[in-house]
Amino acid sequence: MQLQELILELFFPEFCLNCQNLGPPLCQNCYHDLNFYFTQNKIQEISANFEEVYFDQVQIMAKFEGSLAKLLKALKYQSGKNIAPFLARMLYRHLLIPQADLITFIPLHPHKLRIRGYNQCQEIALELGKITQIPVRNLLQKKQNTSAQAQIKNQKDRLQRMQGLFQIREKYQDLVVNKTIIIIDDVLTTGATLNAASQALKKASVKEIFGLIVASKME
């Protein structure tokens, strides 16, 4: 251990976010409690929700529950930025990272981004980019604020409204043509967000899209 790391350890010790044991954000015990999906392609199950599917493959690391849910909440709300490298290493270990030209992520609405200070999906994407040496680009932007989404009870309405939610940033329009792209998202509920983001990319002539998701709320 380098001196600098040692000093950091002494003054800012890390704890397991689930059981508070000293160590990494998830200790070995809590890590082994996770429900991993391994490298199954979940596209069939998710596709059932949509008339048209715009992504080509989706891998989900584990079920959204217990200690993983705590980890993701901490990353989102408590400036737990240090959790992102840990999650990226988990993705790398448990998924089959596809050969791709670029990595991108689900963007936050600019207003939310200002309040929160960072986008948790972007943090995970940047860390995965460091591990895989695949360039990470902020390709997408959200068109309108959808904080009211959760209140729309009817699932069909909700999925319908998600269409056309994202658009590609103008400066990247040429870059993405005919490329294969990984999209990172932290939590999947119905797959509507991933599908809407993929729709925007396919509209911009992206060749192939692989979704890599940290956790799923689907049954």
Ligand SMILES: [Zn+2]
């Ligand atoms: Zn623990």
